[in-house]
Amino acid sequence: MKDLKKIKSALISVYHKDKLDTIVKKLDQLGVQIYSTGGTQSFIESIGTQVTAVESLTSYPSILGGRVKTLHPKVFGGILNRRDNEGDQKQIAEYEIPEIDLVIVDLYPFEETVASGASEQDIIEKIDIGGIALIRAAAKNFNDVIIVSSRNQYDDFIQLLNEKNGESSLDDRKAFARKAFATSSHYDSAIFNYFNEGITETNRVSLNDGHVLRYGENPHQSATFYKFDNADSQTTLANAEVLQGKALSYNNLLDADASWKAASDAYHAVTHLDNKVAVSVIKHLNPCGLAVTNDILQSLELAWAGDPISAYGSIICFTDTVTADVANWFGKKFVEIIIAPEFTPEALEIFSKKKNLRLLVTPIKAETTGEKLYRSISGGMLVQDEDEGMDQEFKNVTKIQFDNNKLNLAKFGITACKHLKSNAIALVTENSDGSFWLTGAGMGQPNRLDSLRQLTIPRFNLKEGITIEDSVLISDAFFPFRDSIEAANEYGVKYIVEPGGSIRDDEVIEACDEFGIAMLFTGRRHFKH
16 A cells, blocks of 8 residues: 555653553564663663663753653654655754654653642643653654554554554554544643633533443434543442443433432431431432432332332432342332442342343442533533532521421422422422431423422322321422412422522412411522423
8 A cells, every 4th residue: 555654663652561562572573663761761671672762862861850851853853754745854864863653652640640639749740741742743743653642552553563564554643643632632631620720711621432322312313421531530420330231321321320319419418317228219310209218128119109100110229238128129110220339149149130120330429529510502511510518598487487307308308309300399208217208299390380280299199198288398499479389288288498589489478378388498499400
């Protein structure tokens, strides 16, 4: 092929040395002249391969504590000269610059150093200068030079060397150049984000190593899952280990994340139980069941009973170890995914008979993470803080005093409600043993009255052995009119919690006073679109 180029000389300067010996020995076998620096040079010499120090090429030693090693015209001229350009060839001959056909560079581990909690001085020293310049130079001159910009590319490069005996096509070089610019742009994004310190008018998001999913929201839509590179140092749903089951789809991951967050938040919201276990049942991003008790089976049964019809094909998350008793409970019930911090071997054996059921293992979410949420619109992206923390203050605004014994239930209810799509109404109930559960949920309606009348109350009325008078009704935002209070009164509601803030708050409070309903204002809205 006309565009085939043979590797005759190489510059190698890497931080990580694993698998480098295989490449070096193959290059030596092919008769390639190798240039190197510092620790890489010592490594190459240690495996018995001849190498020329870059210092002998530039006539300058490594200076400034290693900050300057390769930044020299004889290095960059060797990389950037165009082999088919007469002027370039005259100049490299005049200045005795050797051509360099291959560059292998592995950048300093900046992100790993930040994640380790190192000092700012140590972090700054891990900002690579020469390496990033070498990558860009070699990638720019892909017509003549091949660039290996990460140890993640070593296997692909070894395969190329073996298959083509030290030669590369233009397509090969261009493919490595594409990866090189991905490496450099991601590296610069990581450095920028470190310096940015949460300033929001400028943002950099770098996504690598995408995993193609079964499909998107519908089978005719393609979809890809990307994990943030800093996610490995955090407890996130993206790091969940998949133990079994068919491949995950776009919808599966969205629902799994919603289930994990709802169960985790409910766990943190309940503080009066000693050995608490939270269980969430999610369908189409909404909790159709949520419960916290001192017994995992009881939590599961109450969460499932929240809306047993919708629970079919749901995603379920536990905040404690799933045992054989729990696994047996599912029997012939169909669910898509079960998430837990751990599964016992006996539980795994039982679940193994459900070949399509996915089992995900991940610890519960921290109470606060400071994580950002990203969402695209046509032609742009929205970024916001996660809706975390439950530090709202309760203000009794009615003549009837809100029962202090129901404040913990109210906190649980706010947590359940904030995970429902707006306009959201939740009814939560406390059992005699102090356990809490979601007994009615209305969500995703264009008005709050429909959420209450058409969804929340009908679902509550399906339950036996509980009374609406002892339950607490939660609204994710203020009631704009007294009509919702009138509807709540029709069904016997006696406790309501809402943020307040409407221009008609006085009318709403007056309606509560009229019907003998106790109401709390929280001052904090929890919309979820």
